[in-house]
Amino acid sequence: MDRVKIRPISPESLVQELADRLAAERVGQPLRVALDGAAVAAPDRLADALVDPLRVRGRPALPIRATDFLRPASLRYEFGRENPDAFYTDWLDEAGLRREVLDPAVDAGRVLPSLWNTRTDRASRAEYVDLPSGAVLLVSGSFLLGGGLPFDLTVHLVLSSGALSRRTDPADAWTLPAFARYAEEVAPATFADVVVRMDDPRHPALVEADERG
Template identity: 50%
Template sequence: MPIAPLTPDALLDRLTEAVHALPVPDEGSVRVLVDGAAAARPDTWADGLVDRLRALSRPVLRVSAWDFLRPASVRLERGRTDPDAFYDDWLDAGALVREVLAPALVGKPVLPRLWDVATDRAVRVDRVPFGPGGVVLVDGPLLLGRGLPAELEVHVAMSSAALARRTPDDEAWTLPAYARYVEEVSPENLVPFVVLADHPDRPALRTP
C-alpha cells in the first residue's frame, strides 16, 4: 500500500475528498469513524475535516466516543486503571449505534452526547435533526473491530515507542490496552486510510 508524506493540511484535504466522494444513503448521512489512541489525537484530525466538508456544503455533526462511555459502576468495576476494563468495558458501543450511527443512516434525529463522565450522569441534550447528505464524524479510541457501522473508517496510528512517549504519565496504564488492540484487532489492516502520526507536524497517509 502506498504511503505519502504530506503536510497536515494536505492530508486533511485528501481525507475530505474521500469522505465527500462516498455515496450518500437515501434521506440519510454518511458515517465516518476516526479511530486512534488518545495521544494520537483522532479528535484533532476529525475536527480538521469539519470546515472543509462544510465548505463543500455538507452538514457535519461531530461526535466523541468519550461521550458514550458506560456509567462508572460498570466502567470502573475492575478498578480505575485496569487496561482490560478500558479495552472491554468503557465504551458503550451499543448506545453509540442506537443513538448516533443507526439513526444517522436513515435521516432520523441523532443524540450527540449521552453520558457525562465528570458527573457520572446522563447528559440532558436534545436530539439533533440531521437531514440527508450530511456527515457524522465520530472520533475515539479502540473503535474498530466492534461492528460499529460506518461508510468510512480512518485509523490514526503511532508506533509503540511514540505512543508511550506522547501518553501522559497518568494515562500510561492504558498502553497495554492499545498493545492488545494492535495484536487482536490489527486496526491498520482494517481500514482504507491510515494516518501515520508519530510526528503530527509531518504525518503520512497510507492508502489502498
C-alpha cells in the same frame, strides 16, 4: 503480503484530502465515519478540522465524541480505575453509540450527540439533532473498529508502540497494554479504509497500497 507505500503529507493537506474523499462518498445520504485512534493521535482534533472543509464541499458535518458515549463509572471502574483490560473492553458503550447515533442516522435522520457526562457521571440530557441531507457524522475516539459498529468509512490513526509510549502522559501509561492488545487482536491498520501514521503529528503520513506491488 500486499506492499504499501508511505506518503508524507502536511496536516493541512491531510484534512483537505480526507474532506475530498468523504464529500464524494454516499452523496445525498448520511455518511458515518470512524476516526479511530489513541487520544495522543488527536482523532477529536481531526474531526473538528474536517467540519468546515466538508461544509464548503456541500456536506454538513457533525462531530461525535466517543468519550461522550462511555459507560457509567460504576461499570468502567468495576475492576479498578487503571485496569487496561476494562479500558479496552468495558469503557465504550458500543450499544449506546449504535442505538443513539449510528443506526438512527440512517433510519430516522436524527441522532443524540452525547449520551453520558463523565464529569457528573450522569446522562448528558442532550437534545436530539436532525441531520441535514448528506450529513457526515465524524465519530472520533479509541477502539472504534473491530466490534461490528456500522461505519460507512473508517480512518485509523496509528502510532508505533515506541511513539505511543513516548507521547502518552506518564499518568496514563497504564492504558498502553490496551492499545497493544487492540493492535494485536483487531489490527485496524490492516483493514481501515484510510490509515494515517501519526508518530509525529506535525508530519503525518498516509499508508497506501503500492500499485507496483
